[in-house]
Amino acid sequence: xxxxxxxxxxxxxxxxxxxxxxxxxxxxxxxxxxxxxxxxxxxxxxxxxxxxxxxxxxxxxxxxxxxxxxxxxxxxxxxxxxxxxxxxxxxxxxxxxxxxxxxxxxxxxxxxxxxxxxxxxxxxxxxxxxxxxxxxxxxxxxxxxxxxxxxxxxxxxxxxxxxxxxxxxxxxxxxxxxxxxxxxxxxxxxxxxxxxxxxxxxxxxxxxxxxxxxxxxxxxxxxxxxxxxxxxxxxxxxxxxxxxxxxxxxxxxxxxxxxxxxxxxxxxxxxxxxxxxxxxxxx
Numbered sequence: 001x002x003x004x005x006x007x008x009x010x011x012x013x014x015x016x017x018x019x020x021x022x023x024x025x026x027x028x029x030x031x032x033x034x035x036x037x038x039x040x041x042x043x044x045x046x047x048x049x050x051x052x053x054x055x056x057x058x059x060x061x062x063x064x065x066x067x068x069x070x071x072x073x074x075x076x077x078x079x080x081x082x083x084x085x086x087x088x089x090x091x092x093x094x095x096x097x098x099x100x101x102x103x104x105x106x107x108x109x110x111x112x113x114x115x116x117x118x119x120x121x122x123x124x125x126x127x128x129x130x131x132x133x134x135x136x137x138x139x140x141x142x143x144x145x146x147x148x149x150x151x152x153x154x155x156x157x158x159x160x161x162x163x164x165x166x167x168x169x170x171x172x173x174x175x176x177x178x179x180x181x182x183x184x185x186x187x188x189x190x191x192x193x194x195x196x197x198x199x200x201x202x203x204x205x206x207x208x209x210x211x212x213x214x215x216x217x218x219x220x221x222x223x224x225x226x227x228x229x230x231x232x233x234x235x236x237x238x239x240x241x242x243x244x245x246x247x248x249x250x251x252x253x254x255x256x257x258x259x260x261x262x263x264x265x266x267x268x269x270x271x272x273x274x275x276x277x278x279x280x281x282x283x
Contacts, residue, residue, distance in 0.1 A: 072258025085192030106170030
């Protein structure tokens with residue numbers, strides 16, 4: 001399976017911060033936001049990644065992430081000249097995906113908790129899989145209703161009367177037919193190619209599987225000033241209390257066996273004297 005991270009858009013809800021740097025390069029406590037979705041893919045065994053962003057922001061991502069080889073992965077880059085919907089990422093990334101399955105992940109989504117996605121990634125074979133996360137304000141999200149077998153029944157975007165309390169986070173697993181589905185989409189009333197429309201094609205075919213995220217797992221959307229602050233506070237609390245780091249690509253790469261101890265040390269030696277370097281010296 002390959003991975004696409006969509007890190008485009010104008011980040012208008014974070015203005016004026018995004019006048020300085022892309023939303024997905026904002027600091028979430030002690031690391032740039034993009035580290036968190038990237039390490040989510042790495043933790044689940046995805047080593048081929050395509051990052052999609054604006055022509056203006058891509059050089060900044062390339063400077064910080066490079067080609068990924070320092071972490072034992074490969075990162076390619078594609079341009080989205082203007083925001084035309086989440087599903088457009090699948091069209092832009094078509095040649096990257098090739099004939100494989102793909103995980104599409106939004107660059108401002110942060111996941112953390114005891115429950116891992118690894119079994120879902122490992123056991124994925126066909127159709128599409130989305131995740132269901134219980135929220136107390138479902139009207140503000142795409143809402144999924146599903147049966148006892150985890151098969152999606154309805155999927156609605158920000159419904160006035162939600163049929164469930166489960167929101168769909170910005171992480172999606174698709175088989176290769178998603179490339180054809182995306183290319184056949186018609187723009188919505190707001191002129192975008194909607195990811196909900198992609199998922200509804202799978203739903204109509206009864207091929208949309210839902211994996212419910214249990215309690216004790218955190219999903220943070222850091223797309224507003226308040227949610228960015230909340231995400232940073234969450235990461236700070238966990239890291240300070242447990243003495244660990246969330247979203248640390250060097251550590252994930254080492255623990256997953258993508259790089260060895262010698263390669264890790266080579267990366268550490270490139271860093272200035274700082275808390276991040278000190279942490280990596282002790283893993």
